[in-house]
Amino acid sequence: MFKKLGTLSKNISFARFFDAPHKKFFWGAASFLFGIFIASVGFSRPAFPFLLAVFLIFLTISLVSRGRGFSFLAFSAFLIFSGAFYYGVFDLRSASVNIPFNEKTLVVGIVSDEPTTQNDFQEARVMLSHPYKGGILLKKSPFPELQYGDEIEIEGIIRVVEDDGYGRFLKKEGIRGTVSFPNISIRSNNNGSAIRRTLIEIKGYGFRGIESTLSYESAAFLKGILFGDTSEFSHNFKEAMKMSGTTHIVALSGYNITILANALLLVLLLFFSPRVSAILATLGIGAFVIMTGASPSVVRAGIMGIILIFGKRFGGEKDMKNAILFAALIMILVNPYILISDIGFQLSFFAFLGIVYIAPLGMAYFPGKEKRFSSWRDNLFSTISAQIMVLPILLSQFGVVSIISVPANLIILEFIPCTMGFGFFTMCIGMISSIGVFLPGVLLEYLLYYEMAVIEFFGLVGGLASFKFSATMSVLYYALLFLFVRYVRRSIRVT
Numbered sequence: 001m002f003k004k005l006g007t008l009s010k011n012i013s014f015a016r017f018f019d020a021p022h023k024k025f026f027w028g029a030a031s032f033l034f035g036i037f038i039a040s041v042g043f044s045r046p047a048f049p050f051l052l053a054v055f056l057i058f059l060t061i062s063l064v065s066r067g068r069g070f071s072f073l074a075f076s077a078f079l080i081f082s083g084a085f086y087y088g089v090f091d092l093r094s095a096s097v098n099i100p101f102n103e104k105t106l107v108v109g110i111v112s113d114e115p116t117t118q119n120d121f122q123e124a125r126v127m128l129s130h131p132y133k134g135g136i137l138l139k140k141s142p143f144p145e146l147q148y149g150d151e152i153e154i155e156g157i158i159r160v161v162e163d164d165g166y167g168r169f170l171k172k173e174g175i176r177g178t179v180s181f182p183n184i185s186i187r188s189n190n191n192g193s194a195i196r197r198t199l200i201e202i203k204g205y206g207f208r209g210i211e212s213t214l215s216y217e218s219a220a221f222l223k224g225i226l227f228g229d230t231s232e233f234s235h236n237f238k239e240a241m242k243m244s245g246t247t248h249i250v251a252l253s254g255y256n257i258t259i260l261a262n263a264l265l266l267v268l269l270l271f272f273s274p275r276v277s278a279i280l281a282t283l284g285i286g287a288f289v290i291m292t293g294a295s296p297s298v299v300r301a302g303i304m305g306i307i308l309i310f311g312k313r314f315g316g317e318k319d320m321k322n323a324i325l326f327a328a329l330i331m332i333l334v335n336p337y338i339l340i341s342d343i344g345f346q347l348s349f350f351a352f353l354g355i356v357y358i359a360p361l362g363m364a365y366f367p368g369k370e371k372r373f374s375s376w377r378d379n380l381f382s383t384i385s386a387q388i389m390v391l392p393i394l395l396s397q398f399g400v401v402s403i404i405s406v407p408a409n410l411i412i413l414e415f416i417p418c419t420m421g422f423g424f425f426t427m428c429i430g431m432i433s434s435i436g437v438f439l440p441g442v443l444l445e446y447l448l449y450y451e452m453a454v455i456e457f458f459g460l461v462g463g464l465a466s467f468k469f470s471a472t473m474s475v476l477y478y479a480l481l482f483l484f485v486r487y488v489r490r491s492i493r494v495t
Helices: 002-011 013-018 021-040 044-065 068-094 165-172 194-211 216-227 235-244 254-268 274-291 296-314 317-334 343-365 376-397 405-413 416-432 438-461 471-494
Strands: 104-111 122-128 135-140 151-157 175-180 183-188 400-402 464-466
Touching: 021 068, 021 317, 151 175, 165 175, 194 216, 194 416, 216 416, 216 438, 235 400, 235 438, 254 274, 254 296, 274 296, 296 317, 296 343, 317 343, 343 376, 343 471, 376 400, 376 405, 376 471, 400 405, 405 438, 416 438
Parallel strands: 135 175
Antiparallel strands: 104 122, 104 151, 122 135, 151 183, 400 464
């Protein structure tokens, strides 16, 4: 009987999926991430004994029959089990907090990240000090302004984070409680990481360089493009970006940095070899990540941009696929919560997949010139591909999608790389001298004015399509999309 099973496992069709090292890595990593997924959605407890039983059964059969197919199934089951177990351990460690909830109390903590300021309030993340332990989100009046590293005394009532979408987002950020408008006093300054404080100070100098060169509206928009800071945007402008489908322009995501990486690489290729250009572009992205403060979301986006550079220039399709999966694996190992609770990660990752796998199909049917600094053709297919990939996420999470995002992005994205380049140059010069920045500042002002005018125009013209995607519809959508892309790729190869 076992001999027949061994013969069967050698002949079964899925054996071809793991007959090469890159395939073994792909399916192994995918299995581990699937385990984290089932634990994230709450299926880990009933799945644990089943996965363990499947692993032991297939392991026994593979050892007795020496069949590769059953060895692969046993290994996959073990990795799925390991992923679910890893999530469980991480969740238990993250939940070990000591916070006095739902009672008026006095606590001391350190501001652990750069506070954000809106029109009528300021928010700051605070890590509590001994004898308490855990992270809370503080909401307070705009003044006095808090800074990263401030040690503060808080007197108020800390509420437990709700178990909803926003609560899961806060949980992903290490926040377990919230406190609104308590009594606050600052005890000391300059605590926390010296490196982090230095990065924030550099960004502050950059902000002042921008503000001294441009008008208020243009400076606010450029800070959004370069640093993802939208605190100075008016409500009407935020709504215009939402209606026109251009919000991603001021979100430091993998999609945004991919545009920067492509533009930077194409410019460097005019002067250097492909390998040197890739190295210089990687250093450029690293400098960008540091300049923006090196927050986790920006670091993830930077990793995706670097993968795009090396994958497109030096790797084949299998290398690109594994590089993308490896990046996702590293990010999720650091924080498993992002797989389900971080919409930014999901949008960035799926948009990146669309640019890598779907955009080339359109370019193959409509060929054009290569190695241009900016190309409407590249922007068109990148925008459409990204929108195709993120559509179920947008509809399942928000229930709306912009119906004019493609033409709006097609018109505006042609100038975003140039704006980012001029913006960094103007910012750096403005930090040193207010005279030498005059000419680039004038050109930058016109660029920003044009882009804001496009956003406001499409914000008035556009509209949002409302439709709610369920989990089943999302799975079906991606399954049909996978089959369609596979069919188109095969037809292109035959042609």
